[in-house]
Amino acid sequence: MNYLWEVMLQVRKQGMPENSIRYQMPREFSAYMELSAPCLNQEIMEEEAVVEINPYYRFYNIFKDFFRPDLKEFPKLRENLFHLIFHMLAQNDALSGMSREEYHKKLLYQDLMDYAFGADAKEAVALFDRDEREFILSGLLKQYETGSSLDMFKDMMEALIPNNIVYHSCQNSYEILVYIGRKKDKSLVDKMNFLIKMFVELPYHVEIYYEYHFGIMGIEETMSMDEIILC
Incomplete structure (x- = not known):
């Protein structure tokens, strides 16, 4: 899996609740990939999985000010907002390719x-x-x-x-x-x-x-x- 929509489709295919996934900003990530999965060929999602997303790959305009190096205040709030926003983006991403x-x-x-x-x-x-x-x-x-x-x-x-x-x-x-x-x-x-x-x-x-x-x-x-x- 390389994209956000692939995560959502796999979660639905496995019959998992969509709110069981936690989206998180990775500490290190590739500028050329959206998902920072430990295994590049990962195909199965686990319950309560933490999915690390590179927010700048496709959503730079949304997240450009979320994690600036000089921004130290409200780290937990920003983490939770990151998670909630990506839940909405994942829903839209999965629907965007629907006929x-x-x-x-x-x-x-x-x-x-x-x-x-x-x-x-x-x-x-x-x-x-x-x-x-x-x-x-x-x-x-x-x-x-x-x-x-x-x-x-x-x-x-x-x-x-x-x-x-x-x-x-x-x-x-x-x-x-x-x-x-x-x-x-x-x-x-x-x-x-x-x-x-x-x-x-x-x-x-x-x-x-x-x-x-x-x-x-x-x-x-x-x-x-x-x-x-x-x-």
């Missing part, structure tokens, strides 16, 4: 956290990691623009639920059959309920089969005794 889509995804995620889609949806989103949540939010935005579709649901399944097969029933055009080659557990059930709620439109109905595949006439691989479900 319109990223901004809309941020608002949509906030809606999820504010129970706009219900308490179950808020709890289910927490089961996905950061990259998975980004994929879900992108899918929801695309759905708002183009309308829901089975292809979008299949994309979500392929990206978020390992070892699954999605079938569209030939007998009932509104029936979707999903096989998941994993044992049923609460986390998986909650994830599936969330994806169905958000990406499957009415009047479609989804039947889920965990661990054991259902038998399909004419396909021998699905007709193994004691290893199929009758539906």
Whole structure:
């Protein structure tokens, strides 16, 4: 990490509270780098970490009078102001590179956290990691623009639920059959309920089969005794 915005994005990626970071003026720093990290290739932030920032790299006009050699008064006050100002700068720095889509995804995620889609949806989103949540939010935005579709649901399944097969029933055009080659557990059930709620439109109905595949006439691989479900 070399820049302030990289610190903020890494903190968010790790799910750490942003106020757990302390920004500090370093005793020694390079004029050619913004961060004065002990390791140039540092990628992980630690809880209660102290981040040393060269304030003159990009923010000289703000901090040019903060740490003059002849300035001896109120050192603690200046340290705290330095920390608070950099918290604000870090927020702005992280937002400055956001596209319109990223901004809309941020608002949509906030809606999820504010129970706009219900308490179950808020709890289910927490089961996905950061990259998975980004994929879900992108899918929801695309759905708002183009309308829901089975292809979008299949994309979500392929990206978020390992070892699954999605079938569209030939007998009932509104029936979707999903096989998941994993044992049923609460986390998986909650994830599936969330994806169905958000990406499957009415009047479609989804039947889920965990661990054991259902038998399909004419396909021998699905007709193994004691290893199929009758539906």
